[in-house]
Amino acid sequence: MTVADHLTLNELWRRVKKAKDPIDKHRFLAVYHAKRGLTAKKIAKITLNTPRWVQETVRRYNQGGPAALGDRRHQNPGQKPKLTPEERERVLGALQGPPPDGGLWTGPKLRDWVERDLGKRLSLYPIYRLLHEMGFALRVPRPRHAKADEAAGELFKKTSSPRSKRRGPRGGG
Structure with missing residues (x-):
């Protein structure tokens, strides 16, 4: 060589x-x-x-x-953003109000809004990344069992001993 x-x-x-x-x-x-x-x-x-x-x-x-x-690789700026700063502001403005069909904003609803209003087709990954960068977080209530007895749960919380409340979820001290 x-x-x-x-x-x-x-x-x-x-x-x-x-x-x-x-x-x-x-x-x-x-x-x-x-x-x-x-x-x-x-x-x-x-x-x-x-x-x-x-x-x-x-x-x-x-x-x-x-x-x-x-x-x-140090000089590579990476891929340019999918949305311009102005488009991001429009997305943020849209998120301040309800979605066009009512209810709550979801990734697919925002993706459809971006495609309809901004004319850009994005997959869900950039939509979720955009939401995360804008400070939005997933807010979903904890699931409840269909056969759960709310009254029994409340009674358990009131009657359980103080010692069991201090312990962690696995009974460790």
Whole structure:
């Protein structure tokens, strides 16, 4: 494997030792060993990667020099938001009132509203993420058993001993 003469062997080793980013350190280590004459297979064992990764890393170094080994994920801004800030404000305004069909807002109702009023089709995941980012939380009452006797439950609460009220749910102290 041929390694370009961008840096000497000692300079490569210094880059391995001084790298603060573990990804950079890992890549410089692979190039350092390649410059020492090790095969891609041996370097892959040392770096716990595949020979293909080693070859790709050395290729990047040969073409772009030391700067090409940087972790490019840090410059990736990610996907742009599905809704603009103005659209988010409209969604927040809509959530302040009742949904068009009455009742309570649900994810599917909000998704339908966004599609109808904003003209954007979103799956439920971005809708729920949007609600979470806006500070909304799921509020659902605890389920009640269909055959539960409310009077018996209240009587139990009033007549149970104070000791059982202090203990946790499993009877631990």
